[in-house]
Amino acid sequence: MQAIVLDKVSYQYQLDDTNLVAVNEVSLSIEEGSFVVLLGANGSGKSTLAKMLNGLLVPSSGEVRVFDELTSCEEDEVVYRIRSRVGEIFQNPDNQMVASVIEDDVAFGPENLGIPHEEIVERVDWALRAVGMEAFRSHSPSKLSGGQKQRVAIAGILAMRPKVLVLDESTAMLDPRGRAEVMGVLAQLNKNEGMTVVHITHHMDECVAADRAVVMSEGRVVFDGTPKELFSDPALVERAHLELxxxxxxxxxxxxxxxxxxxxxxxxxxxxxxxxxxx
Amino acid sequence: MMKDVSFGQYYPAESGVHRMDPRFKLVLMLFYVVLIFFVDTFVGYLAYLAFVLLMTGLAKVPLRTLLRSLSGVGVMVIFISIINVFFYGGGEPLWSWWVMSVSVESILHALKMALRIMLLVMGPALLTFTTTPTALTDGIESLLSPLKLIKFPVRDVAVIMSIALRMIPTLMEETDRIMMAQKARGASIDTGNIFRRIKALVPVLVPLFVGAFRRAEELAFALDSRCYNASPKRTRYRILKPGARDAVAVLAFAAWGTFVILSIVLFDFDTMIYNAISAAIGG
Incomplete structure (x- = not known):
């Protein structure tokens, strides 16, 4: 089954008097259970695309369907169902945390969804265990390393029990060790929990573990295939301003x-x- | 420099005071603060001091930590004491010059004012020592919840408080980083007179504010992603449950409060003390 289907999706920003086309007629479908890495240099439109995957942004033209529901739907119920199914994690972990204690932060999503208390407790336990941060549950986020903070941010999304995880450059601010931690957690979630992962990055080495690599350049998809095929095409990599x-x-x-x-x-x-x- | 500032300084320890329901602590502390403005006798202040010391002991908070909470008001206490000693004006002057005079009453009055300010700071400090910011936010949210009837957005206020507390260390770190960056480029932030220093803060504050707005944008996306406002019936991870401990605390507090009120209304120990001291000096 397809988790997310994009059909000729475009997105335009209005900057002063000029229209900036960030995403240009992208069609893409993301299979349930797959691990997709979306690569692109700065300004390739990949972050805009990421925000359209769970309806944070609605396309200027074309449509995005999440488990057969349109993200442009105006009904609150559908909007929140889409967002709880497609969880999104952003670049700076410091800007995503709302509580001064880790377990409270992880509980924030399920609290918003109105999940009963006993189940929230279960979900918080499970989510923290899934990212290997259960020992830090009563700590303050300000004492953690970047990689640990980002794992807590992932747990915060996991506690909503999403079907798809979208990571919008979530490794960009991390040191190599933090990146390895986060990539490890993602691979494990994909393998053990069958989680669909869409990982957006400009680090090419992070797509080694993925099933599929999609490359964006200037708002368009310029490559869609296995990581192996991508690595075998140095000319394309260079054209997309990426680095092998x-x-x-x-x-x-x-x-x-x-x-x-x-x-x-x-x-x-x-x-x-x-x-x-x-x- | 920024590292010294610790807001809502929680002192982690295993104690009954720490485990109390934050709502009870908040309400009792409110009584404590209001009542102190009516206390005007040394017996009353003694009762207050005994209360603070007993709580500090029960909460396993070191005395040093409690006294450190006074460091912020030290200058104010000294200033107010001096003003009161010289300008109180009442009583029989022991010494006087121009508009100033010192009497037994003025000294005792100054002492009371100093005690009042210090007790006013130590009580709430004890509250923050023994209650995590999260518990405080939960307690305030729960206490304000009747306001939901008049459509006051209690939940939003609680989330705003929680985010503000969460962001304080992050913004402190950022301020430190910006200051270091400006220093690295030759800015002199710690030197010169007060006006110079204030002026030097502008290049620190501007990037700090710009950064805060950038953070706010990402935070808004993150809140949306985590379905903020999705359900009108938001559930809770932490459930506040008052226990026997809280009942005992309320009873003990009520007994103490009654004593303090009686000391205000019934006894006049202070006149006795004045008389005794005056007699001693006069004799």
Whole structure:
């Protein structure tokens, strides 16, 4: 089943007198249970697209359907159903937390949805365990590292029991360790809980674990396929103003200098083996 | 510099006072604060001091921490005491010059004023030492809930309070960072006279405000994403339940309050003290 379907979606900003087209006729569908990484350089329209996935923004033209419901629907009930099904996490974890105690912050979503008290307690326990932050439940968010804060933000969304997680550049402000923590949590949720994940980023190495990579450039989708295919197309990567991970760059350079090394290698061990096999 | 400011300074400890229902603590503290304005005898202040010290002991808050809460009003207490000693004007002057005079009464009056201010600060400080900001917000929300009848947005006010408390450390950190950035570029924030320093704060405040608005935008999206206002019947994660502990606290407080009120209405210990001291000096 398709979780989210975008049909010729465009979004225009009104900036002074000029119309800025941030997203230009994008059609895309996201399969339930898949792990999709949406890549794009700054200004490629990927954040605008992310906000249209749960109706925070409504497209200027075209339509977005979430489990067969239109995000442009005016009924509050439908709007909130869509938002509780597609949970969105943003870039700066500090700007997403509303309480000075972690467990209270995680409980905020279910409280808003009017979930009975006993079930909120269960959900908070489960969500904190799912992101590995149960030991910090009574702590203050200001004492946590960036990666930990972002995991708490994920728990806050998980407690609403969404079917899809959308991460709008949620790793952009984190150090490599924090990024690895968050990516680990996402992979686990996708594998163990069957959570559909849409991860928006400009770090190419983060799509290694994904089923599918979508690349946006200047408001359009310019690539849609497996990460392996994307890594094997250095020209496209460059056109989209992205940067290949170092391992892939080495493999590409070796390939271009005429050596029998395959394009699109993302794993260090794989590269090592390819090099060892050279005569 | 900014690190010293700790708002709603909670002192974590395992105690009965900490575990009390925040609503009871808030209401009792309200009585405490209102009542002190009627107390004008040393016996009354002694009762207040005994109450504060007993609570501090029960809450397992170190005396040093309690006294530190007074550091903010130290200058004010000294200033008010001095003014009262010299300008009170009543009683038989022991010493006088121009419009100033010092008498036994003026000294005792100054002492009372100082005690009143200090007790006025220590009581609420004890409340914040023993109650987390979250519990305070919950308590205030619950106490204000009758206002829902007149369509007062109690829930929104509680969320605003919660977010404000949550953002204080974040904005403090940001202020620190901006100050360091300005210093790195040669701004002198900590030097010069007071006007210079105020002027130097402008390049700190402008980016701080711009940053706060940027945060607010992302926060608004985050609130929407978390279905804020989705259900008219918002449920709660924490449920406030008054227990036997709160009943005991109310009874003890009532007994103490009765004593304080009686000391105001019935006894006149102070005249006795005045007379005794005057006699001692005069004799």
């Amino acid at each position: 991970p170092p391992v892939t760059q080495v493999a590409t350079l070796l390939h271009e200098s005429g050596l029998p090394v395959a394009l699109g290698i993302t794993d260090r061990e794989e590269l090592l083996e390819a090099i060892c096999r050279l005569k």
